[in-house]
Amino acid sequence: MxxxxxxxxxxxxxxxxxxxxxxxxxxxxxxxxxxxxxxRQWGSSLHHNGVSFFLVTVPAGTQLYHGTSNESPVNGTEWLAFEPEHAMVFARPRRRAPGGGPDGPPPPGEVDDEDKRREGHEELRRRHPHGQDETHPGPPPPPFEQFDENKAGYLHTYAAMKDLRLLYIDGMSAAKTQKGTLDSQDVLLFNGTVDNSRGSEPRGKGPRGEGDRARKACEMAEDDWAGRVDGVLRMEAGFEIILCMFERDLIPVRITQVKSRTMDEHARGNNGWEEKDHGPPDGGRRKGPGPGGPDSLRWMRAVTARYQDIGANRVSVxxxxxxxxxxxxxxxxxxxxxxxxxxxxxxxxxxxxxxxxxxxxxxxxxxxxxxxxxxxxxxxxxxxxxxxxxxxxxxxxxxxxxxxxxxxxxxxxxxxxxxxxxxxxxxxxxxxxxxxxxxxxxxxxxxxxxxxxxxxxxxxxxxxxxxxxxxxxxxxxxxxxxxxxxxxECRGCEVNEICVIPIWPMGTVDDYDNPQCKLVSNPYDGDGESYWGGMHR
Structure with a gap:
């Protein structure tokens, strides 16, 4: 040569x-x-701070899913999952604390109805911190304080009535963290107007501002963007859509009741999430929260199946x-x-x-x-x-x-x-x-x-x-x-294992630095410092 x-x-x-x-x-x-x-779940989880925006289409006829306590079809703005296992985590009986609604009695003059709960994304986003320590990331809510063993939630299956036009916010933009996952929404799109406060927030606003983000996104779609998009596509542990008008854009396919669970199953599995020991209260090393039980086994298999693509031509970018x-x-x-x-x-x-x-x-x-x-x-x-x-x-x-x-x-x-x-x-x-x-x-x-x-x-x-x-x-x-x-990427995982990386709110620093094959039945059970730290407040 x-x-x-x-x-x-x-x-x-x-x-x-x-x-x-x-x-x-x-x-x-x-x-x-x-x-x-x-x-892609994989790349978007590792490069989780998205600062980019795409126009995407979900083709007419695509099946999408919503988990709820209510068997009536949804009207208005709500969340949709691409995987039924994702939605099933939230297909559960209505959570009621003693004395009233999901968080106690409503304020004077406010009606405690299902529409109010939907407005705050009660079904898909009400995630509380473990115990009283809000510095740790929180999985879905704890067992219901009042629970009827004969009750169960519902899985709604919808089909897109038309080609859905969406704004895709990249990265892990549905994760409520302080690491920058919400910057593209809270800082850029919404100019710092999202109320992330806790405790004093009005009912219906939703923890960490999720209801506020949904409302603002749909207001922008209608007022600033001349109705040219139908909602927003984001990702956390799975891809999801904030759809502004269910009744206009979706056809109900079926509404099915999911398997009811006993009080003991709820206490043991915490709706698919086990409470983990977070270590010393002085901020020392602690375990990352991890899923456990049948709900999360289904969910994690579905999530990791989308590591490399949403699949089935369900989204065109x-x-x-x-x-x-x-x-x-x-x-x-x-x-x-x-x-x-x-x-x-x-x-x-x-x-x-x-x-x-x-x-x-x-x-x-x-x-x-x-x-x-x-x-x-x-x-x-x-x-x-x-x-x-x-x-x-x-x-x-x-x-x-x-x-x-x-x-x-x-x-x-x-x-x-x-x-x-x-x-x-x-x-x-x-x-x-x-x-x-x-x-x-x-x-x-x-x-x-x-x-x-x-x-x-x-x-x-x-x-x-x-x-x-x-x-x-x-x-x-x-x-x-x-x-x-x-x-x-891991090499050579067994059929009962998945390659584990932090996916909010789960995972440790070591999971990010050194992803490893772990049993899919309990992938986040290792010791170590939580990767996500404090939840966005």
């Missing part, structure tokens, strides 16, 4: 801005991951036109934070992003023609994820062996009669891109190309590196820059 000269490699990096898609994209690695993680804070000139990583935040940004810094979201909704449609850039990102990740791990390891003992392996990867893009680093990097970077979409196109196209070009040009650089340790350092730096979530 004719090796590249050092001059050729330097010219590659010096002229990379003149590649087929124009200048290098700011935060291209993060935007690439936004695309790759979208509608417009990747040609979307909004991300990563494309704006703002500091999203204050104090070198590991994940992006928005809460520190000024109004003047947030305003352009807010305007872009509004323009996205008003000028584009979720159903317009869009190339599936996530599929292109997938092809790049699956092509190079394992290869980069192998190249950066100590399995290749000499620089010559490293060079030989890179040549195997690069040979399809090389004209050995006339070596040209720029052309070789471009051929490599555009391997999975349709010819018609190459050039200065959408943000997705430019970001995907930029990341692919970085991978390919770095491999070319290492191909002419003469020091093995220096080559490995370069490859390790590339892996850190890319931050692909595939590098945290």
């Amino acid at each position: 004719r090796p590249l000269s050092a001059l050729a490699v330097y010219s590659l990096f010096g002229l990379s801005a003149a590649s087929s898609t124009g200048p290098v994209v700011k935060n291209a690695n993060h935007i690439f991951n936004v695309i790759h993680d979208s509608m 417009n990747y040609e036109n979307f909004v991300t804070a990563f494309s704006h000139d703002v500091d999203l990583f204050p104090n070198d934070s590991a994940l992006p935040r928005l809460e520190h940004l000024s109004h003047s810094e947030l305003k352009p992003i807010q305007k872009e979201v509004t323009a996205l909704v008003l000028t584009h449609d979720a159903r317009e023609s869009s190339w599936n850039w996530r599929a292109t990102a997938d092809a790049i990740v699956t092509r190079y994820s394992d290869e980069l791990t192998y190249l950066a390891s100590n399995k290749l003992a000499t620089i010559e062996a490293l060079h030989d392996h890179i040549e195997v990867l690069f040979s399809p893009f090389v004209d050995y009669s006339e070596r040209d680093a720029l052309l070789e990097a471009d051929r490599c970077a555009t391997q999975f891109m349709p010819v018609s979409l190459q050039g200065p196109k959408s943000l997705a196209a430019r970001s995907v190309y930029s990341v692919a070009h970085t991978v390919c040009s770095t491999l070319l650089e290492v191909w002419v590196e003469q020091e093995l340790e220096s080559a490995r350092d370069t490859l390790t730096g590339l892996i850190r820059y890319l931050d692909w979530t595939t590098w945290k």
Whole structure:
């Protein structure tokens, strides 16, 4: 072969801005991951602070689920789950404390009816902290203080009456945490107006502002966005929809009563969640809360089945036109934070992003023609994820062996009669891109190309590196820059195990740093510091 000269490699990096898609994209690695993680439980759980917004469509006829204490069809605004197991966790009898409704008697002059409970997302979001210590994340509510063994909840199955138009807020945007999962809503969309207070909040508002978020989202959809979206799509332990008008957009398919549970089962399983010992009250190490019992066994199997995709073509994403804070000139990583935040940004810094979201909704449609850039990102990740791990390891003992392996990867893009680093990097970077979409196109196209070009040009650089340790350092730096979530996936889990990562409100710091295969019947039973810390209050 004719090796590249050092001059050729330097010219590659010096002229990379003149590649087929124009200048290098700011935060291209993060935007690439936004695309790759979208509608995936796995990537959205690890990169849980979403700062991006997509238009999506749920096709007419798609079945969606709602768990409740009431067998009557829902009217108005409520929550829908994509998986029946998710909704079944909340298909339970009405919880009543002594003396009145779910939280005691209603305030003077307020009617204690089912509509009020729905308005506060009683069924899907009333999660209280363990005991009296509100610094620990709380799973679904404790056993009912008044419980009728002959009662049971209901699982509602609905079908979309039309193609549902939704605004998808990426990351784990339904998780009520202080880690930044709510920034895209509370800070950017709602300008800090969501009331997250506890104790003194009006009935119907819902814990941690969930009812407020639902109302504000639907008000924005109607007033600011001219009714062009029907609701919001978010994710926590499963994907969900806040749908603004059930009676307009859904057809009831069936309403079935779920299996009733005895008082002993409720006390033992806590509606599918076991109370865990949270350790010393002085903030020392504690166990993360974990699910237990049949409800959570069903739920966790359903959740982990969606690690890599929502599946069944149930959601179509417009990747040609979307909004991300990563494309704006703002500091999203204050104090070198590991994940992006928005809460520190000024109004003047947030305003352009807010305007872009509004323009996205008003000028584009979720159903317009869009190339599936996530599929292109997938092809790049699956092509190079394992290869980069192998190249950066100590399995290749000499620089010559490293060079030989890179040549195997690069040979399809090389004209050995006339070596040209720029052309070789471009051929490599555009391997999975349709010819018609190459050039200065959408943000997705430019970001995907930029990341692919970085991978390919770095491999070319290492191909002419003469020091093995220096080559490995370069490859390790590339892996850190890319931050692909595939590098945290477990290998070889048994059929009765799942790969465990923190999914709010469950999981420990070690689950995030070192995901491991654990029994699906009790995946969050290990000791360790809770990953999520205090709940958003």
